[in-house]
Amino acid sequence: MIHVTDNYLPEKDFKKLQDYCYNNDFKIHDTGEKKFLVLPTPKEIVDKLKAPNTDISLSFIRKAHKDFDTELRIHADNFINDKKTVMAAVLYINKPEGVTENGTRFYEHKKHGHRLESDDTEIYNDLIRNHSEVKENWIAKDKVYSKPNRLLVYDAKMFHSKFPQVIEEGERIVLVTFYTKKTIINLKIKDHIIHSFIPIDKSII
Ligand SMILES: [Fe+2]
Numbered sequence: 001m002i003h004v005t006d007n008y009l010p011e012k013d014f015k016k017l018q019d020y021c022y023n024n025d026f027k028i029h030d031t032g033e034k035k036f037l038v039l040p041t042p043k044e045i046v047d048k049l050k051a052p053n054t055d056i057s058l059s060f061i062r063k064a065h066k067d068f069d070t071e072l073r074i075h076a077d078n079f080i081n082d083k084k085t086v087m088a089a090v091l092y093i094n095k096p097e098g099v100t101e102n103g104t105r106f107y108e109h110k111k112h113g114h115r116l117e118s119d120d121t122e123i124y125n126d127l128i129r130n131h132s133e134v135k136e137n138w139i140a141k142d143k144v145y146s147k148p149n150r151l152l153v154y155d156a157k158m159f160h161s162k163f164p165q166v167i168e169e170g171e172r173i174v175l176v177t178f179y180t181k182k183t184i185i186n187l188k189i190k191d192h193i194i195h196s197f198i199p200i201d202k203s204i205i
Helices: 011-022 043-048 121-130
Strands: 002-005 027-030 035-040 054-064 087-092 103-109 138-145 151-155 160-163 172-189 192-199
Touching (some): 011 043, 043 054
Antiparallel strands (some): 002 151, 027 035, 035 054, 054 172, 087 172
């Protein structure tokens, strides 16, 4: 699933978000596996990115330029911060003027296909460690171009990467959001069964 919505945020909110990105210093965040230049997503924007039957597990704004974030890094988002992720979203923020044309590209892996169906973290980690930088293991597929206030939503299992690998001119700025699935738990109260949506990590089971 790839879904693109233009003019996602109300114009006023998007302008405020863009100004926030241009007027604040991004900080280096080291995940151990990769370094990102990041800014926190404002809470009011997180609220506008909520989606039915999911919880937002992580959201941040990231920046790439010719000296930073220059890896090919083809990957799937099945596991983010050790949480099983079902969906991911990219909101494109940077103004196009003075910035290398960029976006998100999807890929087919020569063995696994378009999606990483397995929930095996060893397979996931092996792909990150041993395949994500090897161009020959992948066939380039659909491209979604960056456009201010365009929201790309995709199935977290789909292989993808930013394009191009190196942003030669200017800075690519995107807001990324990861979603986990809500779990339905049946609660029996006075012989009435009610369905309650409780996120897995906060559940009582
Ligand atoms: Fe990703």
